[in-house]
Amino acid sequence: MERMPTWADVILTPLISLALAFSISALVILAIGESPAEALKVMVEGALGSSYGWGFTLYYTTNFIFTGLAVMVAYHAGLFNIGGEGQAAMGGLGVALVLLALPWPHWAFALPAAAVGAALFGAAWALIPAWLQARRGSHVVITTIMFNFIAAALLNYVLVNLLRPVGSMDPASASFAPATHLPKLSDMAGALGLEWGENTPVNIAFFIALAACLLVWLLIWRTRLGYEIRAFGKSEPAALYAGISALRITVLAMLVSGGLAGLMAVNNVMGEAERLVLNAVEGAGFIGIAVALMGRNHPFGVLLAALLFGFLYQGGGELALWTTIPRELIVVIQALVILFTGALDNMVRMPLERLFAALRRKGA
Template sequence: MKKMPRWADVALIPILNLLIAFIISGLVLLAIGKDPWAALGTMIDGSFGSSRGVGYTLYYTTNFIFTGLAMGIASHARMFNIGGEGQAALGGLGVALILLAVPWPHWTLALPAAILFGGLFGAAWAFIPAYLQAKRGSHIVITTIMFNFIAASLMGYLLTGVLKVPGKMAAETAKFPEGAHLPTFHEMLAPFGIEFSKHAPANLSFLVALLCLYVFWILVWRTRLGYNIRAFGESESAAVYAGINPAKIIIITMLISGAFAGLMAINNVMGEAERLIHNAVEGAGFIGIAVALMGRNHPIGIFLAALLFGFLWQGGAELQFEHQIPREMVTVIQALVILLTGALDNMVRRPVEKLFIMRYKAKGL
């Protein structure tokens, strides 16, 4: 007997988890003397009430799409890639090196190079944990966590020494050539007579992220490699019996995962900062885990979950500014959403499954 229909698993469970998270968040706000309805209104208005707010929301959404895809492809092979933070950081290094190495005349030439190097550096950082998992049996969770710390230390060393601009205090590289500037939404929409804030960081990389969602769907559900990845994730023993090489699937999947994480640098390094700065990832690698879990590792779900967390990120900043709510409290609200959609998913899933099973029995199904 089936436990619940597909729509309930994909839509109903995440919505219920989200609703519970918002209710608990409202109670937390009440406990510190804040009006939860006013806070929600501020978050919505700050995220979608102006082109500036929309620009920031979509900027964060773009970051979370890339890291959500990184986690999503790994999850299809039943691997928990927690290394998105480090892989995105190394992707930023790859983007910075290639953009600083060439006096790019136009972004149409710089963007493909940045995509190539960002993806390659992110994949390279995922390769060693993948190899250790495939050949040595080292657990991917442990190795990817360790590589996040190594990446942070490496980036700190490079940005305070080798790549630092002489005479400047900031831990960052020189600014990229003018020809490497990606069009912002303001510049993209102006020819159509559509006004958009000049100060919003959303840029062309949002369209690259949407393209990656489509590539993800093609790869996972329309290619032989995608079938092998899903088969391995469902049952390693059955996959081996069918002639699928586990080591090969682990390594290839993690390379793709690392490449998706590395591509985040197109947005935050090339598109927004236009230079590589210390701690440029800002936790997006970890948010990607929640995005993939909430999105059920499907491109449409990942997009919607990334948009939700983009709203939480931007709305949380507005909440802090307008209501003087400490940043730590905003983090608690975000953490509640992650907790309910990830670790405590079964708290909602099991009662809902029982209700559907009771319904099926009553109908004699």
């Protein structure tokens, strides 16, 4: 009944939450005897102050878009997929197997094949939890988090025993052939005669992530599958009434979700490391949860939230590099952002709703 204008709902609320998170972070920084203003300056300059900073920020953003979209799609089906970490790791395995199996002549051929491999491996890793949920009632939250550990152990085994080149001491695959290296954004800018983001990892996968946002939006709000996913996510009894199969929707939504998480490997494994290393995902799967929550489960929101977390990641790295603020504080700041934008969303939203209702009454 008491509705806020859309802009207040999607822009104002997260901004206030963010401001609260940053103010408390500032207090923590003060408490350890550092200057919050200085810290903010280092973070902003390090992440957004130069094309070099932007290059890293956008690289992280790309990762978070994929994992954020993955969480978002499952969420619309009423499923909480917290296995993005494992699905992205398996996506990396898919990329590595595709790229090492054939002598690819050019990245333009390798990219679609690697993307398919990444999505398939990620999707396959989500399939078993989906099946168990639909058929046996085993909760995906439990099974997907277990599958994160299984994926980590499996990759450990594969990298140490199968993919490690003979004579190497490093638990990592061989480097991919130079022909498969994806163009970096800096290369593209160079081709246009611009000098932008030299020596940064952001690559063509960033555009794939943007396209994925658009496609996910189409899927969820414009296709029959999306309609059925949303209906099932809102009300299972109603979906049953409408002849929507719980098994089909659970499996399809988790396949799409796992596939999106797997696609992240195009960015970090193929685009950046150019070989498969241990723990390549580095927590991006979990950040995806915060990104989806903060992005209010809309692709555009996911894009913005991914950008924010990209900034926090890059800015946090700079903070550890240039100040005496310990690296752990970055985790505190990120945690506060997640806490305020995700878990404590209603703390800001409800007073705002009341404020808007009061304003309207006065205006009426």
